[in-house]
Amino acid sequence: MYSNTSYLPGKPLEKYIDRYYLFEKEDNDLFQLPKILPGTGLELVFHLETALSINNIILPQAHTICPRESFSFDKTDKASFLSVRFKSGRFRHFTKWSFLDLNNQFISVEKLWGNTGSELVTELKNLKSVEDKIKYINIFLLKMFNENYNSDDEKWNPIIDELYYQSNAINLADLSNKLQLSVRQFQRNFKSQFGVTPKKFQQLARMQNIVKKGLLNNDKNYLNTIYDSGYFDQSHFIKDFKTMVKRKPLEYFNEQNFKINFYHKSISSN
Numbered sequence: 616m617y618s619n620t621s622y623l624p625g626k627p628l629e630k631y632i633d634r635y636y637l638f639e640k641e642d643n644d645l646f647q648l649p650k651i652l653p654g655t656g657l658e659l660v661f662h663l664e665t666a667l668s669i670n671n672i673i674l675p676q677a678h679t680i681c682p683r684e685s686f687s688f689d690k691t692d693k694a695s696f697l698s699v700r701f702k703s704g705r706f707r708h709f710t711k712w713s714f715l716d717l718n719n720q721f722i723s724v725e726k727l728w729g730n731t732g733s734e735l736v737t738e739l740k741n742l743k744s745v746e747d748k749i750k751y752i753n754i755f756l757l758k759m760f761n762e763n764y765n766s767d768d769e770k771w772n773p774i775i776d777e778l779y780y781q782s783n784a785i786n787l788a789d790l791s792n793k794l795q796l797s798v799r800q801f802q803r804n805f806k807s808q809f810g811v812t813p814k815k816f817q818q819l820a821r822m823q824n825i826v827k828k829g830l831l832n833n834d835k836n837y838l839n840t841i842y843d844s845g846y847f848d849q850s851h852f853i854k855d856f857k858t859m860v861k862r863k864p865l866e867y868f869n870e871q872n873f874k875i876n877f878y879h880k881s882i883s884s885n
Contacts, residue, residue, distance in 0.1 A: 617641060617694075617875065621882050622745075624699075625753040628760070630772075631705040634882055635749050639663075640694040648688045649876045653859050654823045655779060655816060657681040657706040657717065659699040659724070661739060661748070667691060675723035677736050679706075683718045683811060683819065685861055697748060699756070700879075703820075704775045704809050707768065709759045714810025728759065770794065771808050778813060782820040783845025787813055821845060822859050825852075826867075827878040835868050 617640045624632040633656075640646055648667070658680045666674045668689045680698075707714060710727055724732040735755050742748050774793065777785055790813070791801035805813045821844050829837050838849065846852045856864050 617646075619879075621879055622749055623882060625757070627757055628753065631702055631708060631760070632756070633700045633702050634879065635697060635699055635752070636879065637697050637745055638694065640691075643692050645690050645692050646694065647690050648694060649872065650685060650687050650860075651680065651682050651877065652685050652823070652826060653683050653819055655703040655819050657701050657714075659701070659706075661697045661699075661736075661752070663695040663697060664693050665691075667694065667696070669721075674721050675725070677724040677732075677739075678721045679717055679727070681706075681714070681717045681720060683815075685859065697745065697752075699752060703779050704772065707808065708764050709756060710763055714808070715806075716810075718810045731755075731759075768808065771805075774805075775809065775816070778816055779820045782817045782824070785817070818855070819859075822855065826860075829868055830872055830876045830878050831880060833873045835865075837864055837868060 617638065619639075620637045622635040622637070623629065624635060659677070660674075660680055661677045662674070666676050668674060668691075669686060671689060701709075704714075706717070712722065712727060716722075724736055726732070728735070735752070738751060739748050742751060774790055777790065787801065788798055791798045794801060794804075796804065802813055805816075809816060811819070825837065825840050825844050828834070828840050834840065837852075841849070841852045853864060856862075856867075860867055
């Protein structure tokens, strides 16, 4: 058995953080966590017990997950972690690290923020309740935001939101015009901000939204979703899916993945 609980971020950070969520496995049976699929976001993960491992390499106690390719955690008998899920591209406001260096990496909190990050990890070990840990992380992240925020970068946030929510309908030339850039300048600046090209981001966003909708709706028949998302034929989607997920859609959309996955319904502070 497992539990998965979401918490809203503090008001000052809700533009940048989607949620905190707590994942806890409640028995001692050997267990395979869901496969991590390529996506557009970044998470900051704090392991509350023994850190998970990948290919028998133990991860840091607190680290980033920024998946642009699929991967799997090793099987484990224990899993307990608190994750901070950042909205697409927003983590760049909290650190000097580039997404070019964060993509597909598991960067420790100590490496990201030096002694300040080490103090965060130490203090969290001393706090007992999840609510207290979240409050402390909120305070820490607000401090990192104030130290690293560059107002000139804010203009890119609505651009990435458009690419995310309208990944099948956005014209890059129109987005370039909004920033008064040529298409080439736009592509170059976008990659420096987010670590991937605009086209790659569109592909990731489209696939992420299809998979999320399918899993949360327990929908084995993905055809309507893929056509709504801009695919014109099933074979094109299957080819892209196999490239990104390393499995066929019919193999992936099954009861096990419907039952447990890392996707979440939207939450609101209202």
